[in-house]
Amino acid sequence: MAQDLLKDVVYKRIKDMIINGSLPMGGKLSESALATRLAASKAPVRDALRRLQSEGLVQIKPKSGTFVFSLNDVEFKDLLEFRFYVEAKAMSLSLKKNPKQLVQEISAILDNMDYCISNGSTVEYIRLDNLFHEALFNWCQNPYLTQAYILISSRMATIRHYMGSNDEHMNRSYQQHVTIVKALRENDYDTALDALQGHILPEYGAYWGLL
Known part of the structure; x- marks a missing residue:
């Protein structure tokens, strides 16, 4: 239960940072940097990024990394x-x-x-x-x-x-x-x-x- 709650908190905080521009559009995301910033482990950060990818807010590019979405x-x-x-x-x-x-x-x-x-x-x-x-x-x-x-x-x-x-x-x-x-x-x-x-x-x- 506590782990699920932590996942939800991390997901919401990263989502809010994307929406308000703290994590700018097109910017590269680091699991380690986000975990440090949010005082969390990498596991809930990784879970959050997968959820945000399904919402179109994050783009995971093979061999390049994970990025906040951008649009041409x-x-x-x-x-x-x-x-x-x-x-x-x-x-x-x-x-x-x-x-x-x-x-x-x-x-x-x-x-x-x-x-x-x-x-x-x-x-x-x-x-x-x-x-x-x-x-x-x-x-x-x-x-x-x-x-x-x-x-x-x-x-x-x-x-x-x-x-x-x-x-x-x-x-x-x-x-x-x-x-x-x-x-x-x-x-x-x-x-x-x-x-x-x-x-x-x-x-x-x-x-x-x-x-």
Whole structure:
């Protein structure tokens, strides 16, 4: 039991370090260095890296070593395209099945985002950004869509932290969230969808200059 708990703690700490950028994207990972840093043995570190590989956060390259994931431009565009498709469908189903609950949750998150923008709380804004997009799945009542999003959610959280220092990107992101919430309050899925396209897809301006 204690060993299993230690494995979970080490896994969570390494995952958090990847997402918040303490272990940067593309960086090489050393089991020995991580074990020392976390005051743990190599066994739970090795177990954590295998689990993180299955989530796409770690890449184990034969004869080269273990690395935090990285994406080239094509891979990043593919990821964003997949993300848009599943989020758009989840948003549509949530609006049909649970519109009141959806709007209440994202409106509350948006209020907190507004406070973060006003006070320069970048880290908290990024956390709320993650919660905003998770909310689109909380009310869609389709476990397969939710599982599909889980496949990429940790990578997207990492990318949000990576890009969080870009004020222009964050301010544009906030305004797009405002448009999405306003449209969903008015049951206007088409306008919300247009805003989501601009928020996610590079061909509509998302991540312009950051790819």
